[in-house]
Structures are given as C-alpha cells and as structure tokens.
Amino acid sequence: MERLYIHAPFCLSGKCGYCAFYSIPWEREAELEWIAKIAEDIDRKRQLCGKLRSVYLGGGTPTALSAGCLERLFTHIRKSFNLSSGCEISIECNPETLNAEKAGILANFANRLSLGVQSFEKDVRMTLGRRASDEEIARAFELARGAGFENISCDLINSIPGQSLDGHVADIGKAVRAGAKHISSYSLTIEEGTRLAQTAMTTDEEDELMMWNADDKAMSGHGFSRYEVSNFAKKGFECVHNLEIWFGDRYLGLGPAACSFDGEKRWTEPANFAGWLRGAEPEYDIIPREKRAAEILAFGFRTTMAWTREKFEERSGLDMKGWDDVLSSLAEDGLIAYDGSSASSTPRGLLMWNSLAERIIEGSPRDG
Ligand code: SF4
Known part of the structure; x- marks a missing residue:
C-alpha cells in the first residue's frame, strides 16, 4: 500500500446538523488514548506499506487535536x-x-490544507449547524497562506434550503479570492441519523441540477475544472490521494471508522471509540472479485481520468473486456467515451454517475 489515511475522530463540541461522519467531542484524556493507539497501530501495520505517495489526515476535525498531539503524530509518521x-x-x-x-506545525509536515467552510454566508452555515464565524474563516485562510500553504482546498456545500444560486456562485468567488486552488462542492444530502433528518428539511433535484450547471460555469470562469463528480481544481492542484483511491488504488486506514483496501479486501475499523481502543476486530467486506472489480471500474468513472485496459488489470486483476457490452452501451448513451481499450466519463457521465455505476455493477460478468 502506498497511501495512508488517519482518522482523527474529535470535533470541538456537538455535531453539525448534516454530519454522518464518525466523530466524538474532543477531550484531553481521549486525545491521549487516541494518539497512543495510533502510534501502536502504526508500529504494527507499517510493514503493509511501501514508500508512501500520499497521506491524508481526516476526521472528525484533525485540527481539534492539540498542538502537542499533532507534533507527536507527525514525528511518529x-x-x-x-x-x-x-x-x-x-x-x-x-x-x-x-x-x-x-x-506552523501543519505547514512543517503537510503540503495541502483542506478548509471546511461549507458557505461564506453566515445564515446558510447556521442552517447546517456550523460554528465558525466570518472572522474565523477569513483568519484561517490568512493563517494558512501565512504559514506557506500554496495548496489550499475549500469545502463548499450547495443546494441547501434557503441558499440562493447567486449566494453559492459568490461563495466560489470568495473561496478563490481567499487563496483556494481546489474546491469541493457537494450537494447537501440529508442522511439518516443526522439532526437535519429529524427536521422537515428536504433537498430539491431541480436546485441540484441548477447548482451543478452553475458550478461548471463559475469554476471554469476562475480557471478551475471539474475532475471528479464534486471536485474542482486549478491544473496541478487535484487531490492525488482521493483521485487514486477513486481509481482503485490500495490504502491503509488507521483510527476508528477508518477504511482500508489491499486490492482484494476492504475493511473498516470499529466506529466506536472504546471498541477501537480495545482492539476490536474490523469489519471485513469480502465479495467476489468480479463484483469488486466492477466497483473499482465504476468508481474510476467518478473522475475524468481514463481507464486503460492495462491500468484496470493492474488495479483489479481482471480484463476490462469482460465489461465490453456494458461499456459500449454506456458509450452509446453518451455517458462515457470508449474505444475498446480506454474509457473515461463524459460530463453527462459525471452528472449521472449513480445510474452509470448501477449499470456497470449489474452488467458485470458472473463470478467464475
Ligand atoms: S461535519 Fe465535520 S466538524 Fe461537523 S460534526 Fe461532522 S466531522 Fe465534526
């Protein structure tokens, strides 16, 4: 494995209304337990990794960790x-x-910082249950630039009830002017078990389509391209870690709720802090290799990178020819470009990725 993901599960307090990630409130004691277990897991599992080509520290809120804990983690990695x-x-x-x-500590170790802004409009952030003030957001960009981060990403959410199209387009401009070279623009999804799911709030497909088209127009006006369903970047600032994982690369995940993939099996650490600390077994997702290969093929089409037969065989162990019928039919419908040896999503394929993925999985050769 050449990619490492570490999950820091802590958030400052409470839970954002839309959040379905595994997170718990930060406490000093829990942070000490977390870093001790992460260090132990690194020592036990590092031999699974070769030379690392990317590291991703996600959460939760990794920057809820104390400065001392961040230093300890980076030194150990x-x-x-x-x-x-x-x-x-x-x-x-x-x-x-x-x-x-x-x-300063982050910039000494990392070369990419992803700021969770979601919206520059305070009222819209309040709908989502986000706590940051306008001043804190502006200061975070300043601090990131001042510490020397050139590669800054900004997370935005669109299609939020009460958010206008103009407001979202203005958010994109504000992110760019603040120094972002990469922007994620996710449509709000109201997931089961979240606080928003307990309200009467709903999202609207027409709004989502409007925002999708507005994203393409506004982002390209700022020199950004959509390189994945929800991700845009200036050339050279695409997130390599996520791009390669969507494209079926193997990775080691450490921390509660972290996923790993070794090319055949996927496993997920317990989404339960006490259980994870005790060393409870991860949950294994073992499926026939044709089904796994179909998932890998489908996820690659979330991006604008092209699958070649060689690349697909290297990542899945199977020949892409097995999906020839379904790939040809997706090409006829304008969802992908396919010439028999390489295939990539069209803009329409990115927009309709869910149905594209379903067709690939249903059209897979049977497990032999
Ligand atoms: S959205 Fe992020 S900050 Fe908010 S609760 Fe979830 S993990 Fe924490």
Whole structure:
C-alpha cells in the first residue's frame, strides 16, 4: 500500500446538523488514548506499506487535536514510514480550530490544507449547524497562506434550503479570492441519523441540477475544472490521494471508522471509540472479485481520468473486456467515451454517475 489515511475522530463540541461522519467531542484524556493507539497501530501495520505517495489526515476535525498531539503524530509518521519525495500530505481543518501555532506545525509536515467552510454566508452555515464565524474563516485562510500553504482546498456545500444560486456562485468567488486552488462542492444530502433528518428539511433535484450547471460555469470562469463528480481544481492542484483511491488504488486506514483496501479486501475499523481502543476486530467486506472489480471500474468513472485496459488489470486483476457490452452501451448513451481499450466519463457521465455505476455493477460478468 502506498497511501495512508488517519482518522482523527474529535470535533470541538456537538455535531453539525448534516454530519454522518464518525466523530466524538474532543477531550484531553481521549486525545491521549487516541494518539497512543495510533502510534501502536502504526508500529504494527507499517510493514503493509511501501514508500508512501500520499497521506491524508481526516476526521472528525484533525485540527481539534492539540498542538502537542499533532507534533507527536507527525514525528511518529515521519520516523515510521518512507515518504516519497513528492508525497502529497493533506490535512482537513475546521477554520475555528486553527491558530498560528497549529498552522506552523501543519505547514512543517503537510503540503495541502483542506478548509471546511461549507458557505461564506453566515445564515446558510447556521442552517447546517456550523460554528465558525466570518472572522474565523477569513483568519484561517490568512493563517494558512501565512504559514506557506500554496495548496489550499475549500469545502463548499450547495443546494441547501434557503441558499440562493447567486449566494453559492459568490461563495466560489470568495473561496478563490481567499487563496483556494481546489474546491469541493457537494450537494447537501440529508442522511439518516443526522439532526437535519429529524427536521422537515428536504433537498430539491431541480436546485441540484441548477447548482451543478452553475458550478461548471463559475469554476471554469476562475480557471478551475471539474475532475471528479464534486471536485474542482486549478491544473496541478487535484487531490492525488482521493483521485487514486477513486481509481482503485490500495490504502491503509488507521483510527476508528477508518477504511482500508489491499486490492482484494476492504475493511473498516470499529466506529466506536472504546471498541477501537480495545482492539476490536474490523469489519471485513469480502465479495467476489468480479463484483469488486466492477466497483473499482465504476468508481474510476467518478473522475475524468481514463481507464486503460492495462491500468484496470493492474488495479483489479481482471480484463476490462469482460465489461465490453456494458461499456459500449454506456458509450452509446453518451455517458462515457470508449474505444475498446480506454474509457473515461463524459460530463453527462459525471452528472449521472449513480445510474452509470448501477449499470456497470449489474452488467458485470458472473463470478467464475
Ligand atoms: S466538524 Fe465535520 S466531522 Fe465534526 S460534526 Fe461537523 S461535519 Fe461532522
């Protein structure tokens, strides 16, 4: 495995209304337990990894960790793994948790910072239950730039009830002017078990389509391209870690609720802090290899990168020819471009990725 993901499960307090990620409130004691277990897991599992080509610290809120804990984590990663010279190191950050000391520590280790803004409009953020103030968001961008981050990403959410199209387009401009070179623009989904799911709030498909088209227009006006269903970047600022994982690459995940993939099996660590600390077994997702290969093929089409037969065989162990019928039919419908040896999503394929993925999975050769 050449990619490492670490899940820091802590958030400052409470839960954002739409959040379905595994997270728990930050406490000093729990942070100490987390870092001790992560260090132990790194020592036990590092031999699963070769030279790392990307590291991603996600959460939760990694920047809810104390400065001392972040230092300890980075020192341990550096001494345990062989990091390639161009290794992309991304860290997710909530604006209200960043200060000058942490920005300096992050910049000493990482080369990519992803700021969870969601919207620059305070009322819209309040609908989502986000806590950061306008000043904290502006300061986080300043701190990130001042610490030397050139590769800054900004997470935005669209199709939020009460959010206007103009407001979302203005958000894109504000992110660019604040220094973002990468923007994620997710349509709000109201997931079961979240606080928003207990309200009468709903999302609207027409709004989503309008926002999708507005994203393409506004982002290209700022020199950004959509390179994945919900992700846009200036050339050279695509997130390599996520791009390669969507494209079926293998990765080791550490921390509660973290997923790993070794090319055949996927497994997920317990989404339960006490259970994870005790070393409870991960949950294994073992499926026939044709089905796994179909998933890999489908997820690659979330991106604009092209599948070649060689690449698909390297990532899945199977020949892409097995999906020839379904790929030809997707090409006839304009969802992908396919010439018999390479295939990539069209803009329509990205927009209709869910149905594209379903057709690939249903059209898979049977497990032999
Ligand atoms: S900060 Fe992120 S992980 Fe934490 S509750 Fe909000 S959305 Fe979830």
